[in-house]
Every structure is written in structure tokens, then in C-alpha cells.
Amino acid sequence: MSCLRVEEIGITFGGLAAVSDVSFTVEPGEIMGLIGPNGAGKTTTLNLISGLYEADRGRVYLNDQDVTKKTAYERARLGLGRTFQTPHMLTRSTVSDNMKLGTDLADQMGFLKSFLGFKGHNFLDEVDGLMEIADLKVDWKADISSLAYGQLKRLEIVRGLLAHPKTLLIDEPAAGLNAKELEKSVALMRHAAREGVGIVLIEHKMDMIMNVCDHIVVLNFGKMIAHGTPDEVSADEAVIEAYLGRK
Ligand SMILES: Nc1ncnc2c1ncn2[C@@H]1O[C@H](COP(=O)(O)OP(=O)(O)O)[C@@H](O)[C@H]1O
Ligand SMILES: [Mg+2]
Structure with a gap:
């Protein structure tokens, strides 16, 4: 059973097809990369x-369930x-x-269960484990505004994982991070994937994408121009054209 499937989804804003026929x-x-030039339709x-x-x-499925007509809240409850x-x-x-x-x-019961120590672990142990992978040493009682940007970016992934998602969508986790922080974000994603979470990763840093993704979808002007392994995608003529602008 796949955790996420999209079939020919599309949306048009005022005549502009921001996304069309994406599947x-x-x-x-699995970690799937979603890449493409600015304005290609990734965040959309x-x-x-x-x-x-x-x-x-088009249609969107979570764990083989059609959620196309469901609200964002309902999708979150289903593990997104x-x-x-x-x-x-x-x-x-x-x-x-x-x-x-x-x-x-996303998961009030899951939180309670973990907090009460079901499944042999409790919430605080889980937080500690994730904070260690993320190499985050932050005062739990500190005001969120006292944290540095690089800490917030990693904390956002930690928070995402604490909801025990089946699928996690991650939009540009590396923006503004230094090399060491970036490495820790990658460690968090690999950890989540090992636990069975399916990940969609948008990122401009190509070395990171090529290094962590099992497969990659490339968008340009809202359309899929390539889909394959990192090797396939980086050798693809249409992708090279889209990025380097040569014809
Ligand atoms: N709410 C919106 N209203 C109008 N146009 C939008 C909206 N959201 C996105 N777009 C347009 O859709 C296109 C794709 O945007 P986006 O998905 O943000 O690109 P990316 O994340 O790949 O940089 C852009 O042309 C953008 O201006
Ligand atoms: Mg974007």
C-alpha cells in the first residue's frame, strides 16, 4: 500500500495552469524529491x-484512500x-x-498513548531522541522567538515527526542552513524514512536532493518534465534544459 498517490492533479489560477497533470x-x-525552477509549481x-x-x-490518495474532497484537517488526521x-x-x-x-x-490519541508510555516508549524519550538526531540543544521552556533560524528549521521537522505522520511533506528544509545544520536535517529525514514515513522533499540544494532521494519528480511551468532515480534525472536532457536554459 502506497502512503501517497496523486493522479493527474491540476489547478489553474486566473488562466494560469500552476500545476497540470502531475502524477x-x-x-x-521512500524519500521523493520534488524539484524545478522557481515558480514551477512545487509548493502548489x-x-x-x-x-x-x-x-x-485529478485525485489524491493517502494510504489508498481517496482524500480529494477531504479538508486539510481530515488529511492531517489520516496521517499527513x-x-x-x-x-x-x-x-x-x-x-x-x-x-x-x-x-x-494530527494525532491527539497518539500523543496521549506515547505520553502514557504505550508501545514501550514515552513522549519525552521520543523528543530527546529526535533532538539528539537533530543536534538541537534548546531550553524546553525558552520562548520560541529566542531560537536561531537554523534551530527553528530543524525543530519544525522534529515537530512534524512528533505527530507520527505516515507521509510528511517538507518544503525547502535547507534554505538558510549551514553545512552542519543541513547534515542534521538530512539525518532527521533518513531516520523518519527508516521508520517507514514516506517523504516528499522540495529543495533547491541539488547535492542534498541527489544524495537523499530514492526518486525525483521534476516540474517546469507546472508540468512534469521528468521522473526517475537521481542518476536518470540528472542525465535527462529536458531537465538540463530547464535548469541551464539551453536549447
Ligand atoms: N494562490 C495563488 N494565486 C495565484 N497564483 C498562484 C497562487 N499560488 C501559486 N500561484 C502561482 O503558481 C505558480 C507556481 O507557484 P509555486 O507553486 O509557489 O512555485 P514553486 O514553489 O515551484 O516556486 C506561480 O506562477 C505562482 O505565482
Ligand atoms: Mg515554493
Whole structure:
């Protein structure tokens, strides 16, 4: 059973086809890259998957269930998680409150169960484990605004994982991170994939994409111009043209 399948999805804004005919499947434990030049339709595709936008055409399936007509909240309840290009944190609250927020939103029962120590682990152990992988040492009671950008970006992935998603959509996790922080974000994603989470990763840093993705979808002007392994995609003429602009 795939965790995410999109079939020929599309949306048009004022006559402009921001996304058209995009189809792909993500299996549990896979990391799929979604790349393309600025304005290619990457974030819009995530918005269509998460239910922030309603698709004009096509279908979205989570764990083989058709969620095309479901709200963003319902999709989150079905195990879809998301991180944003700019971290979405509650300002004027603590790190701890922000972490619990992600958990509560998608999986209140899962949070309670973990908190009470079901499945042989508890919430705090899980947080500690993820914080160690992310190499984050932050004061739990600190105000979220006191954190550096690089910490927030990694914390956003940690929060996404605490909701125990089956599928996690990650939009540009590396933007603004230094090499060491980037390595830690990659470690978090690999950890999640090993646990069976299916990941869709948007990123401009090509070395990161080529290094972590099992397969890659390339968009240009809202359309899929290539889909394959990192090797296949980097050798693809249409991809080289889209990126280097040569004909
Ligand atoms: N809510 C919206 N209203 C109008 N146009 C939009 C909206 N969202 C995205 N677009 C347009 O869709 C295209 C794709 O945008 P986007 O998905 O953000 O690209 P990417 O993330 O690949 O850089 C752009 O031309 C953008 O202006
Ligand atoms: Mg974008």
C-alpha cells in the first residue's frame, strides 16, 4: 500500500495552469524529491496534497484512500504531515508548547498513548531522541522567538515527526542552513524514512536532493518534465534544459 498517490492533479489560477497533470506515488520509507525552477509549481503541488488548495482536476490518495474532497484537517488526521518554507511557529510561546501543538493537531490519541508510555516508549524519550538526531540543544521552556533560524528549521521537522505522520511533506528544509545544520536535517529525514514515513522533499540544494532521494519528480511551468532515480534525472536532457536554459 502506497502512503501517497496523486493522479493527474491540476489547478489553474486566473488562466494560469500552476500545476497540470502531475502524477506520482510515494511508498512507505521512500524519500521523493520534488524539484524545478522557481515558480514551477512545487509548493502548489504540496498545497494540493495537503488540502490547502482544492484541485480542479485529478485525485489524491493517502494510504489508498481517496482524500480529494477531504479538508486539510481530515488529511492531517489520516496521517499527513507538513513543514513550511518559513517555519510556522506560535510566537510568544515556549518551545515545549510549539512541539505539543504539532502533536495535538494530527494525532491527539497518539500523543496521549506515547505520553502514557504505550508501545514501550514515552513522549519525552521520543523528543530527546529526535533532538539528539537533530543536534538541537534548546531550553524546553525558552520562548520560541529566542531560537536561531537554523534551530527553528530543524525543530519544525522534529515537530512534524512528533505527530507520527505516515507521509510528511517538507518544503525547502535547507534554505538558510549551514553545512552542519543541513547534515542534521538530512539525518532527521533518513531516520523518519527508516521508520517507514514516506517523504516528499522540495529543495533547491541539488547535492542534498541527489544524495537523499530514492526518486525525483521534476516540474517546469507546472508540468512534469521528468521522473526517475537521481542518476536518470540528472542525465535527462529536458531537465538540463530547464535548469541551464539551453536549447
Ligand atoms: N494562490 C495563488 N494565486 C495565484 N497564483 C498562484 C497562487 N499560488 C501559486 N500561484 C502561482 O503558481 C505558480 C507556481 O507557484 P509555486 O507553486 O509557489 O512555485 P514553486 O514553489 O515551484 O516556486 C506561480 O506562477 C505562482 O505565482
Ligand atoms: Mg515554493
